Amino acid sequence: MKQFPFAKPLMHSSNHPDLAPFFSFGISVDCVVFGYDGVDVKVLVIERGADPYMGYQAIPGDLVHPQEDAVSATQRVLRDLTGLENIYLEQLYTFAGVDRHPLGRVATIAYFSLLKIGDYNPKPSSWATDAQWMPIQELGEMAFDHKEIFDAALLRLQHRVRNQPVGFELLPEEFTLADLQHLYETLLNTQFDKANFRKKILAMDLLVPLDKLQNAVRHRPARLYQFDAARYEELSKRGFHFEL
Amino acid sequence: MKQFPFAKPLMHSSNHPDLAPFFSFGISVDCVVFGYDGVDVKVLVIERGADPYMGYQAIPGDLVHPQEDAVSATQRVLRDLTGLENIYLEQLYTFAGVDRHPLGRVATIAYFSLLKIGDYNPKPSSWATDAQWMPIQELGEMAFDHKEIFDAALLRLQHRVRNQPVGFELLPEEFTLADLQHLYETLLNTQFDKANFRKKILAMDLLVPLDKLQNAVRHRPARLYQFDAARYEELSKRGFHFEL
DNA sequence: GTTGTTTTAGTACTTTAGACCATTACATTC
């Protein structure tokens, strides 16, 4: 009963022809990149220049190199695509269907990433020329199973943003409470009472009020705040749990 | 700048020698199987019979076959290991470090699974002879990065059990409220007030009280209940959210 | 009948969420 090759004595695959067929997979990473421009939540998509799915929108990604781990591969893709490093990155789900890719057997590890859209460098590499920000409502059909991946990413983000202070990753360093509230409202597709939202957020003691105000607005300028990541770490250790 | 082979025109990997090195990965699945015997939360571990990590405990798993998707592979492992089908299964995380396995480059898709320990068939296949239930506190070192996988699975389970009614997957079909409470208490390492726990659970209207009582107890027998999965589906559609 | 535990039905207190209101502050525009 030769059902579990992997549980049996091990040698390197290259010395073990029986195992060769098991080492024929490609692994890719795909990363759903979210941004927020003050009005819409957007996602970074590329347009495919070749078949299959020529002209379709796709989530940026690439094959993982043989000597590269998955997170590094994703960071590489993100760096080449956006010019940015050290942005929020979270593993989402691995899609490993048999026929999901015509190139061969490719399992993709999907990630999603949050970045400050203002930091985005539109042309850090030749590859990114056809990358563009799309409002998430306007996404249509996508290449491969990328729509499915996007849907999973959005669901995850909506959940994550309620339970961890990751919304700030999408805002500029300095933002007003109205900015924050509007982000949450568009992302979660709900409405919050302004006064209650203020109270709740400020009560968490995660924001440092700056001695700065909005400018170039034609009404009383709102105060600018900054997220205090160190403070959050502190509070987390003491059992604090971010909610809503 | 040939950095993104995958974004370029596609042909099958077997006709494209440049891509061959990218199709050299093995993919495995590993599944953390949880059970509950009325006292302890346990996990099903196998003892490795060969190097590396001979004698160490490991999480059951296997290489994914070239024509098999990951969920099917996991179900196959579980069937061979436990004799069971249709048990709760959730993808956990994919571990894709470069050197996590001496056999070659293997990425593992980790799952976790919940089953009614009484349904477990101890010897459905030759492979499972050295499988055993271990209380989760007694796990020591494990093979490969399996301890890390287990830790992630436990954290996920503790989270999942609070937000979705999956605890019932670990209990027999018919159980008492005290059984349920004790499961939650051991799993989450907390204590609940008995009266309040009853009220909260019953108020959800997810349990059907049976006309049956415990037997073979030397005190007043408790009523048996059954989880109503269909009812949960119903309520979920209407926006109900299980909590605690 | 005694024992041990479940079941059931409470009470009381505290906390949180949610809806709502009113006043003051202040840059811009007229």
Next chain:
DNA sequence: GAATGTAATGGTCTAAAGTACTAAAACAAC
């Protein structure tokens, strides 16, 4: 300098939920 528009601030009130605790009735086993 007044009007305008929105932010900031500090509330109130109510409903709902969580927490802690009490007490009595039910019932199998001994």
